Amino acid sequence: MNSIGRVTQLKADFFNRDPRRVARELLGKLLIRKTSRGVLAGRLVETEAYLGRHDLAAHSAHGITARTRVIFGPPGHAYVYFIYGMYECLNLVAEPKGQPGCVLIRALEPVAGVEIMQRRRPTAHTLRDLTSGPGRLTLAMGITRAQNGADVTRGPLTVRTARRNDPFEIETTPRIGIRHCADWPLRFVIKGNPFVSGSRATRLPRD
DNA sequence: CAATAGATCATCT
DNA sequence: GATGATCTATTGC
Numbered sequence: 470m471n472s473i474g475r476v477t478q479l480k481a482d483f484f485n486r487d488p489r490r491v492a493r494e495l496l497g498k499l500l501i502r503k504t505s506r507g508v509l510a511g512r513l514v515e516t517e518a519y520l521g522r523h524d525l526a527a528h529s530a531h532g533i534t535a536r537t538r539v540i541f542g543p544p545g546h547a548y549v550y551f552i553y554g555m556y557e558c559l560n561l562v563a564e565p566k567g568q569p570g571c572v573l574i575r576a577l578e579p580v581a582g583v584e585i586m587q588r589r590r591p592t593a594h595t596l597r598d599l600t601s602g603p604g605r606l607t608l609a610m611g612i613t614r615a616q617n618g619a620d621v622t623r624g625p626l627t628v629r630t631a632r633r634n635d636p637f638e639i640e641t642t643p644r645i646g647i648r649h650c651a652d653w654p655l656r657f658v659i660k661g662n663p664f665v666s667g668s669r670a671t672r673l674p675r676d
Numbered sequence: 677c678a679a680t681a682g683a684t685c686a687t688c689t
Numbered sequence: 690g691a692t693g694a695t696c697t698a699t700t701g702c
Contacts, residue, residue: 517694519694526694527694528687528694531688534687534688535687536686536687536688550686550687550694551685551686551687552685552686552693552694552695553683553684553685553692553693553695553696554683554684554685554686554693554695555683555684555685555695555696556695556696558694558695560694573694575694592696592697592698602695602696603694603695604695604696605695605696608696644694645694645695646693646694646695647693647694648693
């Protein structure tokens with residue numbers, strides 16, 4: 470808490486709901502990562518919901534395995550998986566323990582620790598390249614499978630409400646890069662935000 | 677700006 | 690043994 474506004478850390482109850490609701494309400498919140506080098510923070514501008522039942526695009530679709538165990542665990546924990554031999558992606562677990570469901574974090578707007586992020590992302594030549602993609606933001610924030618299963622309601626990786634948060638519209642689209650259930654409207658973005666992933670043309674159609 | 681190829685490996689069949 | 694919730698560099702217009 471501080472003099473400018475009310476800042477609260479999201480608790481387990483926030484995540485203990487339908488992933489669609491969690492994904493929408495995560496927009497505009499801050500992902501906070503404390504490292505030995507300093508504090509990194511990013512505003513969530515793009516999320517995707519992965520449902521527990523009948524969602525064949527979700528890793529949890531085929532039951533509990535060594536990898537998907539965390540998705541079936543308690544809400545408010547991190548599910549970090551390795552993909553394409555190179556990248557790691559961050560999800561936040563939703564739904565009560567025993568019921569699968571999670572939210573993929575697809576893009577952030579850098580808020581604090583930009584210099585540290587740039588050091589971790591030498592190939593990013595612009596500010597928006599830093600964290601505009603699920604693989605990019607984990608690199609920038611130093612999130613790896615070491616954080617898999619971590620409790621996000623406490624500890625060095627957390628989510629908080631923003632001190633100041635201008636009103637925004639939420640745009641809903643199909644999810645990116647999946648084969649199954651490819652037309653389900655489960656991707657949520659802050660409309661018009663330049664830090665959303667994808668090409669410039671896709672994001673900013675000329676006016 | 678659009679399209680495409682290549683990198684690279686944990687996970688599950 | 691195939692596949693994948695991706696990113697980057699490169700090519701061509």
